[in-house]
């Protein structure tokens with residue numbers, strides 16, 4: 001059961017919803033509808049499932065409908081048509097049709113939101129800002145103190161708890177927003193461009209922190225961004241929106257390798273593919289290498305080949321100077337011991353960036369394995385393909 005499941009969802013801003021739905025069904029575009037009756041189509045026909053523990057990034061240009069879709073999840077926007085199911089213990093709630101009391105329950109126990117503009121109250125201390133939601137639930141300072149301090153510790157702001165927000169930097173203020181969302185202990189987190197007001201370095205740092213925190217907290221996160229690099233970095237799934245519609249949804253690597261239209265291609269063209277592509281997607285598989293009883297030739301015309309032992313298992317890399325047995329390397333492992341002339345066998349899941357670093361350090365092709373068996377090799381052509 002998906003934690004959030006959105007089906008054929010339409011959001012309309014304006015006074016003529018019934019008419020606008022008809023016009024949408026007749027195939028009128030967003031701008032035609034706007035001209036006809038003044039209504040704005042915020043979201044059109046969105047369908048997407050977000051599983052527990054996923055970070056789903058809604059990505060697209062300004063005005064494409066990302067925030068409109070995000071804000072329907074906790075009922076901040078009315079749903080004109082369609083379904084939006086939120087898992088709640090052993091039941092599911094349809095936000096499109098539930099009553100006010102159920103919506104209030106979802107907002108306090110299931111879904112929290114982090115905004116771009118921090119939304120901190122300047123007259124309250126950092127700790128009081130973090131405790132705001134708990135106080136709204138009727139908790140006293142004595143009751144919330146421990147909980148709030150734990151969350152401030154989590155985001156590295158414990159020592160700053162008694163200061164006012166304006167005494168903190170932008171990045172720190174956004175951490176207060178994060179701590180406030182975590183304090184509500186809801187499983188679902190909605191994040192509306194939370195880092196986009198920050199300068200690039202702090203932004204990148206907070207993205208890293210979010211990824212680290214997520215490993216511990218395992219929330220289900222819907223995250224809005226207009227930056228594909230950010231989406232690729234933090235998203236386990238990405239949904240790309242154009243003109244109120246989801247035009248492509250999938251794993252980051254799918255989006256980069258198979259953009260579905262020119263709009264997505266344009267985003268992809270401005271991103272660094274090495275950050276997201278995996279070795280296995282670009283490697284030259286073993287069955288494309290010429291084979292003889294003792295080896296697989298990597299490059300026709302050169303002496304470079306993969307050497308097999310008597311059992312047919314690939315055990316070494318032969319270059320024109322030497323035959324070198326493989327050294328295993330694990331993803332996220334240290335590169336310190338990797339030296340010139342070393343033959344490295346890495347998991348097929350290796351990121352292209354790491355693979356390229358190994359290639360640079362060893363001067364040799366990187367071989368890839370799955371379940372202990374060599375499945376392919378990354379040649380220089382494979383790196384060029386990734387880059388272009």
Ligand SMILES: Nc1ncnc2c1ncn2[C@@H]1O[C@H](COP(=O)(O)OP(=O)(O)OP(=O)(O)O)[C@@H](O)[C@H]1O
Nearest residue numbers: 013040041042061062063064065066067068069226
């Ligand atoms: N409350 C509202 N009332 C009227 N129109 C709205 C409202 N909220 C959003 N819209 C309109 O819906 C469309 C989609 O806006 P939305 O904020 O969802 O886009 P977005 O992709 O999040 O853009 P941005 O990146 O600029 O925040 C826009 O045309 C916007 O003007």
